[in-house]
Amino acid sequence: MRRMEFRRLRQIVREVHRSGLGRMLVQTQLWHFLPWHKRLAEPPSINHEDVPQKLATIMDRLGGAFIKLGQLLSVRPDLVPQEYCRAFSKLQDQAQPLSYATVRRILIEQHHREAFSKLRKEPLGSASVSQVHTAVYQGKDVVVKVQRPNAQEAFAADIAILEHFASLAARHSKHPHVSFDAIITEFKRYSKEELDFHHELSSIQRFYDNFSKDKHVIIPKPYPEVSSSKVLVLEWLHGQKLRNSLHTMPSAERTRLATLLVNAMLKQVFEDGLFHADLHPGNVLVMPKGKLGLIDFGIVGYWSDTRKDTALRMLAHFWRKEIGLMADAIEEICNAHVELRLRNLFEEELSDIVYRVHDEQLGKGSTTTMLFDLISACVRYQVRMPRDFVMFAKALVTVEGTAIELDPDFRIWDVIDHYVHGMLRKRHIGHELYSKGRRVVKVISRLPERMERIMDRVEDGQLHVEMELQPAELRDLNKHLDKSSSKVVLGLIAGALLVLAGLTIQLGAPVLLGLPALSLIAVIGAIILLLLIVPLPRE
Template sequence: MAFISAIRRFSRLKEIVNLLMKEGFEEIIQQMHFHTPLLVSKISLEPKNKQTTNIPVRLRRVMENSGGALVKVGQMLSLRADLIPQEYCDEFAKLQDAVKPFPFSQVKTIIEAEYKKPLKDIFKEFEEKPVAAASIGQVHKARLKTGELVAIKVQRPDIKKTFEADIDLLYYIAEEAEKYLSELKPFKPKKIVEEFEKYTEKELDFLAEAKNIDIFYEKYKYSPQIKIPKVYWEYTTSKVITMEFIDGKKISEIENLSKEEKKKITMTVYKSIVEQVFEMHVFHADPHPGNIFLMKNGKIAFLDFGIVGRLSPDLKENVEYMLVGLVQGDLDLLLRSFQGLGMIEDIDEQKFKEDLFEAWGEFHSSSLKQINMKRFFNSTFEIGRKYNIEFPHNFVLLVKAVVTTEGFAKQLYPEANFIEVCKAQVEHLLQKEQDPKNLYHNFKKGAFEFTTTLRKFPQDLRTLIHLLKTGTKVKVEVDHKELNDLTRELDRSSNRLTFGIIIGGLAITTGLLIVADLSPKFWSLPIYAWISVALIVLLSFILAVSIFKERRGEEE
């Protein structure tokens, strides 16, 4: 088996090398030491006119003609403007899964193996011809015995093994590229393959995709404007998804829409993306026109949830800062959002700020209607590549979702503007920030984190001193008596500071409780405010007694 696997790997490498040669990349092939009689066929040695088209187009053709994993690599890279220049992303976005459907006999075998029962026992009708086919799988229309019209997504036979073999080969090519092609090092070929491996694992996990569909279905099942297909879990496995059939047309294929209909579709999609990001914190990562359908009842349906993005609390907060900064034209707030993402490390921060402010200058002076999200993020990613900044994966997915949505929306209804739609969300965010309950929550969280840090400080100091004393590179001699005195003083100081912070926090809490005007009340003030005042008095007394005792002890 190992011998057969090696033969297949060599054959696949030869295929890719010859495709690169045909597209005029012979110099790269020579630099990588692939220019051997065993790998390069005679036809590939014929002269080419490589000046007729640019490099991104030629690379896209290599991926297209190679098929399989290379098409998926290109599709993934079209999402990663942070890794490669935008002109490559735009060209790779044209890659389509132009693959032949696999035979119905194989479809039947896979479904029956997954369901452990004959096809005829589950479905009243099953169309043998697929309604769609791609490199990962294909979709068939069917009707359950209970009467529901469904779409069956079936994974292509042995696709996992095929992709694993291609990924193994891609790792080898990436290693050789990093070794011999210094100009490719900034693009991190091995990292790209690692990203692709994760990307593929997600797309091949049909159960994960079904769970993603379910999250969006629960959110929108009662929506008058948005439709998400229902998953039939009893007929869903790791290789087969059974979901509600969406009877509609791709937005990209619809003609003769009125201006009002175009406006409705655009605004519905825009508002849905904003809602997904800022309310659900989970969003469709590839909302291109082929994944968005217009149904006969006028609803907009989202399909294909193989790749979704998720916002952690920290990422969500910094995306909110970015949005507010864009809407208000606040460059300092925009910079703060990037610093909050933890992306600015080991660089000339002042020069970085200057470059960003120069790139963002046009957006600072533009009206909201003139702000183009694609241009904004392109300039940002260009600077990111210059400073070798690694952007969070889910942030990149979010950028792709926004840029893709804006792209087709501009074609459908140019008058609409994504930032204008976000304006209402910004107003909501600002109101939320000023809400007394939110202020109290943020203060309580901050006070807890701060006091925890202070309480840990003496122990952290002891640990640091221990590391310095026992370190192999740094030796520090410490007088233990003085160290103990210092530690006791730090303990006392941190305890006083902690008491002070808690008392201050309670004072602010008291004010917020009075403003909130909560019931029950005593002498016209909320009872909780009186409790807070009592705690302030008690803690202040304890702190005063503690300080008095310490001073008397020092005098004695």
């Protein structure tokens, strides 16, 4: 262990002891890092209900990577239990400001010595990773974000210690569903992005392009030519912080801005595939002419076209209370399946969540409860939500809180309902055929896997079937099995033809009878095959 890490470890141990969690030091074999006189007394027993808040206090005192870890975990109910998310959500990242001379030196090192005029000495804000100043660049007001010296080295030391803690904590954890390895892996990825400003610059450029023609939402213009891995330069938006504007804002205007904000977030998610996941009131500005400005793009999420499609279907099934189809969509999002023997229990939990939210008439505060319960249910059934979907949940919960601060009577589900159904109405027949064809292929392609599970249970003696068949009946059974196999193959071909029809319509092709010729042929072929599988009833 390097000297820097050793000093930091002793500081951590002292803070853990100071917070009344000394017994954890004994369990993790770190008790001997305390001064000898503090080791004389027996550590007090731990009230596990107090642990989340005490850990949050420790993180706050340690600062640096520990606050960043707490902030990350506060939005990841898939990694830690809800009570820890709530405790960590109160952490604020503040640090002692850097001197003006230090900021100037960093700019010189990054080859930006002559780029800025009127660099303001007092920072707008100072945090564990960076500090922000205002300046003028090419005659325009900008904000300059400068990374702290040795920030990367300090984070590397803290991460090395956290890895050691994780290996020890895993042996004594009271939460079997918590993966400490997954937490450290995710924090490493997060820290790597946080410490390289190129990553944030790229995201902001995409946001700026996505909203360049929007008449109601403003994104600060990035200046890549004077930015680097340790310096980020953006347009300074001259707007008022949201909370500072509320006391002079009419009620109707508050409702309009709340709706505008939620629709902007939904556009980012379901149309752009890149969304701001931290739209709390401090990151939203009220601009002139009733516009909104969005700032601080440190926490963002990414969605593929496939994810957008599946999530829209999941929300549609939620509103229609189609529990089985909603469970299918969740499995598709997670790219995993609930064990067959637990599927009914999983659907029962989903049903409880869905009907509870509907019974509350989709009222205020239901978003947080529903999403956290949904993610917790997935964790219990070992269907882990992917990071990008958890980020969407975090984004939705945060923007709902901001909207309610604007308008206490705001109902976010009304806006989401209108938006999602509008998106579904925009979808033409080709997309519907494509989606249905994919579902047909998915259902049929999973039959071998489900049959294999059943056969495994038979081999393990967990499934018993009693049958009495006469020889003639056995021959009939063989015939039925042969027919069933043929129907499975025909079903797969029919599903593939529907997929082909949908893709052809979306791509555009020569039209015949209102449909592209190839699509029409594919649809007719699929219908014929489906009639072979399920013949029409005879009179």
